[in-house]
Amino acid sequence: MDTEAKHTERDRSSAPEAGDEGEGSRSVRSSRRSGRFGDLGTRLSGMSLRRAGLLGVACTLLVLLFSHFVIQPFQIPSSSMEPTLEVGDRVLVNKLAYRFGSEPERGDVVVFDGTGSFVREGLEENPVSSLTRGVFAALGLAEPAETDFVKRVVGVGGDRVVCCDKGGRVEVNGVAVDERYLHPADVPSEVPFDIVVPQGTLWVMGDHRSNSRDSRDHLGEPGGGMVPVDKVIGRADWIGWPIGRWTSLEHPGAFSRVPEAERMPGGAHG
Structure with a gap:
């Protein structure tokens, strides 16, 4: 009985039932999700800044070319x-x-x-x-x-x-x-x-x-x-x-x- 009881407790701690997660587990998973989304946001932000910079340079070059050859x-x-x-x-x-x-x-x-x-x-x-x-x-x-x-x-x-x-x-x-x-x-x-x-x-x-x-x-x-x-x-x-x-x-x-x-x-x- 003692062995069976210890086994049961060990099973519950190592593999909780669905919907019965502990606070620690939820915190870890939440942290992982926020980390993933945070990294994604940083990457998107970096891409947006680069794209905005490239777009700005392209527009400036286009205006300069137009000014040089057509209307200044x-x-x-x-x-x-x-x-x-x-x-x-x-x-x-x-x-x-x-x-x-x-x-x-x-x-x-x-x-x-x-x-x-x-x-x-x-x-x-x-x-x-x-x-x-x-x-x-x-x-x-x-x-x-x-x-x-x-x-x-x-x-x-x-x-x-x-x-x-x-x-x-x-x-x-x-x-x-x-x-x-x-x-x-x-x-x-x-x-x-x-x-x-x-x-x-x-x-x-x-x-x-x-x-x-x-x-x-x-x-x-x-x-x-x-x-x-x-x-x-x-x-x-x-x-x-x-x-x-x-x-x-x-x-x-x-x-x-x-x-x-x-x-x-x-x-x-x-």
């Missing part, structure tokens, strides 16, 4: 294009505007690299800061490089641009231009000039003429203030930010009566 935000750093563009505006520059045989037209607002025309060659920037600034500028989060400018095209290759006529207006190919986009406090130019734009280049000016360093300021320098067409980054087509200034930049009708250079009466520029 460009932050306006000065008042030289007021009232058309204000300081802090983000314009969206259409980089495909001149990619398929088209060239800048009179009246276009263009962004261009002024190296060699507005800025002397050989200016160097720290490579790391240049790369960082370039990435943020490409996203419209930083001011553009000091070599990038935004101006309006007033003369294209072959044009004769003169300022000013008897009425104080700019003339292009003998036709006075009614520049209604100018800053209300400005005259077309306080600096007289009479130039012929070489083929493959542009004569550009800011809309805020009294506060714009443009082609007029580089007349006596190599290149004569002309911007090579191949230095044009793109055409500013829209204001994308701030929200209250969302609009497209419509092409002005100021140059609609200007004839092509070769069709000018007399045919020569004089």
Whole structure:
């Protein structure tokens, strides 16, 4: 009997009946389950963070590629294009505007690299800061490089641009231009000039003429203030930010009566 009793007690302790688990057993199993789920949660969390990081990198690269080849935000750093563009505006520059045989037209607002025309060659920037600034500028989060400018095209290759006529207006190919986009406090130019734009280049000016360093300021320098067409980054087509200034930049009708250079009466520029 004693042996049988001891055997029975030993059986109960080593193999409890279903539904009759002890507290210790439940605690161990619960601990094992929570450990398994905890490890799974940690793995999922780690995977989610990695995926989120990879997704973020992929999205950034996609935006940078889109900005490099198609449309780039460009932050306006000065008042030289007021009232058309204000300081802090983000314009969206259409980089495909001149990619398929088209060239800048009179009246276009263009962004261009002024190296060699507005800025002397050989200016160097720290490579790391240049790369960082370039990435943020490409996203419209930083001011553009000091070599990038935004101006309006007033003369294209072959044009004769003169300022000013008897009425104080700019003339292009003998036709006075009614520049209604100018800053209300400005005259077309306080600096007289009479130039012929070489083929493959542009004569550009800011809309805020009294506060714009443009082609007029580089007349006596190599290149004569002309911007090579191949230095044009793109055409500013829209204001994308701030929200209250969302609009497209419509092409002005100021140059609609200007004839092509070769069709000018007399045919020569004089």
